[in-house]
Amino acid sequence: MMDDNKLLKFALDAGEIMLASGAETHRVQDTMHRILSVSHSTGVEALAMSTFLIVSIPSNKSGSLTLTRGVYNRSVNFEKICSVNDISRAFVSGQITLGQAARRLDEISHTSAYSSMARIVSSGVACGGFTMVLNGSWVDGLAAFVFGLIIGVLLSYSGKTKIPYFFSCLIGGFIAGAGSVLFHKFVPTAGTDMIIIGSIMPMLPGMTMTNSIRDIMEGNFISGTSKMAEALLIAFAIAGGVGFAITALGY
Template sequence: MEQFLEEQYDIMDVSLLAGKIMLESGAETYRVEDTMMRMAAAYGIKESHSYVTPTGIMFSIETEEPTKTKLIRISVRTTDLKKVAMVNSTSRRITNGELTVSQAYRELKEIHTSDVTFPLKLRIAAASIASGCFLIMFQGSWIDFISAMVAGGLGFMSVVYFERLIPIKFFSEFIAALIVGILSFLFVHTGLGMHLDRIIIGSVMPLVPGLLITNAVRDLMAGHLLSGLAKGAEAFLTAFAIGSGIAVVLTFL
């Protein structure tokens, strides 16, 4: 009996760890819940229940014994779709019977501790190129292309730096938008750019919380009203911080 109970707790730990990785990496709430229950079912748990919010996960299994429930807190959330894909791959292997409980836990632990993000220099370069491309997409001129690239790249670098320096939500986005606005104004003032509005629009696009907005809408459509509203509020406040940074520049310069 003790071995049976221990095995059940191990299955719960595997499911919770998979859910934690996915939620911290930017997965939708309904996807996290579905993955956790599928993994538990693959290990013989006939009925399980998961309740996921952006800040916590509750997971329980029903057996002949009293219902067992575990809760974990989610304090860090970022965007890392590579880890979401890796957990999905592990989940499929569990469903196909290719992994034991201990093997799955070790694999998920490796995914959780691994750093699969691209190098910072590459991400800054990608943000710079994206800023220039957004400028052209919004019917900007090629004269402003380099200005948008520089402002967008430095703005993205500012977000990364200030998130590490000052762990205050929305502060890094505000400062980054402030830097983008100042740089855009200087480029236009010195003749290196022509259209201030289009340079700013192109440069702030890498800062826009697109994934948050998408996940909020998808969670609302899936019936997860609490998670959808919470993510929508977070996306709104992020967009407000970006707009406030630009507004300060346009007001005082």
């Protein structure tokens, strides 16, 4: 007979990885509910919000069992989302046992798709690339590449030290604004606007905004509105950092 506590923990682990990797709320709820349905009990519940998960299952031994878990670290990792989906489907279909599924899930949770150096370099390449795509010159692209590296280091450091992402975006916006203005003073032909637009790309909350709209369309209004508020606050932080830098340097 399957252990209800282990089943609940497995559902929470799967939901936590998915939510922390950028999955939509309704997708997380559906995955946890499918996992709990293996118990063949009626009345199983799975609830996912922006920062916490709740799962509940009726138990013949000790009544209803309910577990909750907070999820505070979030990023974007589609590979982990797909891996968790594959594991949950294999478990629900009976291809693997609960123990095997839990071990595979633990391996996924402790793996990192990319190293810190790869993320930093990718940030620089993305910034320079976006600037070039937006008709910026190669000089603008080079400047955005350098500022993107600096912002990548900032985001990597803030992720390790638990600095609020809102504050990191404020500083990142200031770096983009101040760096572009100073660069323009040394290279008058440089396009300040193109450099700023390219440099802030890694911080823009596009995924958060998209998920908020999808959650609202699915009827998850609390999660949707909270994610939208988060996206707007991040956007305001980036704009505030850029605006303060431009005003302070008298551009």
